[in-house]
Amino acid sequence: MADIANAANVSVATVSHVINGTRPVKESTRLRVEAALDAAGYRRDRLARAMRRSTTETVGVVVSDPTQPVFGQMIQGVAKEARAAGYAMMLASSADDGQQELEAIKTFKEHRVDGIILAEVSHDLAGFDEMLRPDSIPLVLLDRLASRRLDQVGAETVGPMKRIVDHLIGNGYDDIAIVAGDLSVPTLQERFEGYRQALDAADIPLRSDRVVDDVRTEREVRAAMRPILQGNERPRALVTSSTNITAGVLGALHDLDMRTPRDVALVSFDELPYAEHFAPRITSVVQPAVQMGEHAMRLLLRRLRNPDAQARTIRLKPRFVHRQSCGCPAGAPSPFGD
Amino acid sequence: MADIANAANVSVATVSHVINGTRPVKESTRLRVEAALDAAGYRRDRLARAMRRSTTETVGVVVSDPTQPVFGQMIQGVAKEARAAGYAMMLASSADDGQQELEAIKTFKEHRVDGIILAEVSHDLAGFDEMLRPDSIPLVLLDRLASRRLDQVGAETVGPMKRIVDHLIGNGYDDIAIVAGDLSVPTLQERFEGYRQALDAADIPLRSDRVVDDVRTEREVRAAMRPILQGNERPRALVTSSTNITAGVLGALHDLDMRTPRDVALVSFDELPYAEHFAPRITSVVQPAVQMGEHAMRLLLRRLRNPDAQARTIRLKPRFVHRQSCGCPAGAPSPFGD
DNA sequence: ATGAAAGCGCTAACAT
């Protein structure tokens, strides 16, 4: 920058002001400086700027597993809005491990990111409180939400889950099991809650042998489902609470040489990629993951501009995609009324 | 840091050296400094350090579409190795647009990343040469490779593609079409080359009406395939060059109410996620995307440590997953000899 | 309208 100043016969201050438009500069000198800038192929140094301004225009994003399409979509959404606002994005993967998540946050802080988006907080919140202290960095939660007042964006869960169970009940199913996954995860807990409410509203008793919980991996789901699906006592319909769970159920069906909806109906919360093209064609609730990412970034920008804004929780509506696996007639009304 | 120095009755230099272990410090003072560090909850400022050291310990990664599982996997691999080496990762998405890609690179440079990984360079290389000037930043290409000498890691393409076509030929197919996509993309060109070589070796003439090229999107593939698949003149087998292409073909099959392998056999280069669980069960060549990401990061680290190292090109072997869509008997020998 | 200079938080060369 000193070189530029020299070449244009001005001070570094003027060069800086030309670059940033931070104070009026006489047309002629501005042109001279711009020419020098061009000639030298000048590129600003964001580090040095950040040192002075103490804002890096960088956000940190931590996701639990970038391999899963839904996270890819969230990342995509964040990236898009970040770019639009001139922000760079740092990414870390936590492998759904609270320890790694905290470490990622610390690293981000060392790099002085302006804010952090946690796309799927580990639900084991040890050390989490510390991150939330007001003196701490702006934070937005994505997907897995906390109960306290925070900036966060997720998808509606209870209502949609209730409605797809309603949908099954309305189409004559009365023995519906839920493959709920790990109920200590808030999101999954909420989905279970929707299931419970639907049964409740229809006066169907909740049977504990129709709730498959405490299964965390696709493999565990697959193993757990086999005994449940064999024999005549099996449920007539299944709702699954996440992509991995659905995959596990499909594995079990395969193992038993069973078909959906012929042998058991199936509705999945979350969609498997390219679901359109494959059999079974699974009726699904689809989360608007890209938009969720966009909203998260916008929420963060808002907070950066106005640190004292009220914390906001955004819940986006998922889409209902009616396919064949629920075994309902094609003309059956959408449970989402759309 | 000045506060720490005060509290421990030493100079900032000593504090710095305790933190970095850059010079011997008397046990007792070290302990005193460490205590002060702890008490103050000191966190180093990587920006300031980067200013001095002129290395940020940050790498920039640009992918064309984080939404696609294969990129998620590469990102995962890079993230893992980066973390292990104490590097942070910046991510940008280029939407397969050369312009955006260049902009992402520029932004990364402004942030002074130590190196850049380009996970799928846009093949329109305008302005690309500029990025490659020796005075420029260390660069590693991922997936789409360049012909010149550069650090880059990809998967083998020609050989594996040749072998899966061999596999089809060996099992009695002699009319095999390739859905090759956009042949100006080097990777896709290579896959086509493998197809060509296989036909050549078997003395099967290459027919231009058996090469579907110049299709870029899933939708275009779907539309282009319909006329080809109708009627008795249709090919007996299809090889597809990428995930999106495979998806397009599946769409066309669906439109025509056709099945694979019953109506036409299919082998896909690249695998659709959760392919295990769905019908049709597509015989596929699977790229080790996570490892590719890991290797890319390691190559970059090597270059950073030794700027004068010879450029290295790494080609990883894909896996062959034999399923039903190729219509070959289950016991047919693996074309990859494994 | 422009310039001089301090300083952001560190590291490292040079002293002692």
Next chain:
DNA sequence: ATGTTAGCGCTTTCAT
């Protein structure tokens, strides 16, 4: 073994 200090590249206050 430890301390002093210049300076990384910029922004911005205070002068002129």
